[in-house]
Amino acid sequence: MITYEFLQNYWWFLIALLGGLLVFLLFVQGGNALIFLAGKNEQERELIVNSTGRKWELTFTTLVTFGGAFFASFPLFYSTSFGGAYWVWILILITFVFQAVSYEFQSKAGNLLGKKSFRIFLTLNGCLAPLLIGTAVGTFFTGSQFMVDKGAVGNIASPVISRWANGWHGLEAVAEPFNVGFGVMVMCLAISLGALYMINNIDNNKLAAQLRKSLLVSFGLFLVALLFVLIKLLTMEGFAVAADGVVVMEKGKYLHNFLQMPAVLALFLVGAVLLVSGVVMTLSKKEFKRGIWLSGPGTVFAVMALFMIAGYNNTAYYPSSLDLQDSLTLANSCSSEFTLKTMAVVSLIIPFVVAYIAYFWRKMDKKSLTTEELNSSEKY
């Protein structure tokens, strides 16, 4: 039976899936963060730029679709978070905007700023975008200072529904160590995935050795950040929705969510095992290059599980630390039943989309990228 509640949960599942895919595809950003660290000379840097450059539009599109899906399914989040945490989202967008043009511009004659500037833009996007996105997602667990009053529409002079309670408009999130830890975790994960992707996608032994070194460092830092985040997450007070709809603080809420939803816990653990296995196998076996195909899906699963404990099991996924009752839940922030149902029908096309992306990805990446190929074909 397709109930309104089912549709809300289904759309949160799709948001979680898109979030997971987005973090996986942030390997593009992570790879770019290594342009100057792992790429020691022009040849290696060119390989890095062209390796991530053949996938950047998928990451970009996933980000846009993630935003669009949130707009369609949970518009109150779109309105409250984007309009409130103004500066965080604007900063994220600006880094992506610079990335979008940098591939195309960096090696072209007449680009005004020179190749190095555009590669620096790519590197900045590579570090800042995952860091900022991660920090913003961290607030799903710690809360933000906003208020929502739908009745404001009845006030002719001041009809704005969602308001942010401070002038920092989202930048205050960095004052909460958990959020920053979450951001650092996502950034290090993206860099690790970037290294893994390029080890598989580029055929250059010297660069591969440098990428393995970068992977070791970034994954080590990732594990430290992960440990910090997990300890905090499982012990912190969470935003629970009681049976009467009242939002209350509950000690260990996210731990309870894992325990009360064993399938989500299993998803997280399978994701974590795959993620770690991909890295460990890549670092321990020199000839092993396909770590990205373990760690990538592992990332998708683990991130999905994190979204699920943020939104499922009577949890406010975008909490207001100012007034708990203004917190956003799946039920109070979602679209109408008709819209969710219509969009659910549209979502049936997603497997088809994933299938043709996978088909052409495979076709294009059958052979690893080499300098010889770059010199004899189209390149950035």
Add this chain to the structure above:
Amino acid sequence: MVESALVGWSRLQFALTAGYHWLFVPLTLGLAVIMATMESIYVVKGDEFWKKCAKFWMKLFAINFAVGIATGIILEFEFGTNWSNYSWFVGDIFGAPLAIEGILAFFMEATFFAVMFFGWGKVSKRTHLFATWMTGIGAAISAVWILVANGWMQHPVGMEFNPDTVRHEMVDFWALVTNPTFISKFFHSVFSGWMTGAIFVIGISCWYLLKNRERRFALSSIRVAAIVGIVGTFAVMFSGDSSGVHAAKYQPMKLAAAEGLMDGGERAAFSIVPGVEIPGMLSILATHDINGYVPGINNLLDGYTTPDGQVFPSAEEKIERGQTAIAAFAEYRELKDSDSAAAAEARRVLDENVDYFGYGYIDSREELVPNVGLVYWAFRVMVGLGCALLLLMVVVLWAEYKKRLPDMKWLQWAALLSIPLVYLAGQAGWIVAEVGRQPWVIEGLLPTKAAVSSVSVAAVQTTFFIFVAVFTLFLVIEMRILIKAIKQGPQVEQE
């Protein structure tokens, strides 16, 4: 209290982003068709020359494509960052096409663009051609969904206001996708892209002719582009005609502003420029009937009765009914849990006046009139340039057919200089569409001042100037790169 400066700067920022975005998108739409046609000829004929032609235009396409993507992502998120009230109030309807655009169109563009650009030699000829067409079709499908959303804003259909959730909710998806305003807007926008692509290709090709180089490439490109452009322009004209009829029906103030028509009536005259009119022509354009009634700005503000007896209320009455609707909404919210009978009565009053809900936020009748001078002249620039460019393309195609184009230096110059004009026409078109519907974000339901986010004016000013700097920098760089690439040329003449 919503500051008027906040509304003004938020509008300016959105207009800036949309204006820049619309510099890059039309070329993507038009060039995609031209280069895909050239590649099709290559696949059919097996002549490497056409492959090189297609590859050259693809190179320019890729440079332009990236900046279109960069400005596009800002546009999408500005609905949330700067128009948060709008995002909730109509997100139930507006969000859906945006998400479908992402799922259906953007992934198609992203996947096939990579195959088109990097897939030479990696996939078969036919698969590559398929990818090239799919990139262009993806761009057009993307236009479908964003224009479903935009068409709905101009002529809201298929929804109901729900005072419990405080938003408009979709009740008929089919009504959205068959909205006549969307249909004419889609064809008008996409085919204007064909015009842009065609003029771009013709202009650059004529530059090669002026420089006496790449002659075969230039003439071949002109042939393909001129045909695409002429087909596109006729489609623009037909869809423009139906746009006018729809504006007359659903957005009469926009039409009156575009005509500078203060006092309307039957057999309304069409103003070519101030002082030069064609009697009865506006009635024909707006209603397809020389005796059709077209209201002017004063009629719309004062209220009017059409010859067939339909009565339209004055601005004051609409504002009053809007205020009644908002007051009834507030009362309903207050009483719904405590006094169901009183709440039901408030609901009845609300339902009775809900069509005028947005007017409740309007302070005076003057607010209901868009910037008449700007819309009037933008309309003339759009139509005038559109006609001139059609004439140019027809003459260019005729000259090429008669083998006289290489000798007609004046025509080559005219074609080259027409490149900025096609962009001017496109921008003017968006001014007519978007400035013409002010003060409404959603026609009649939500004015801009009730749609903004609660951020400081200083914050929006800061981001506005950041975007001005960033977009202008990108535009300058793109133009420099394009010029360098054009100067370098396709280098196919030695073949």
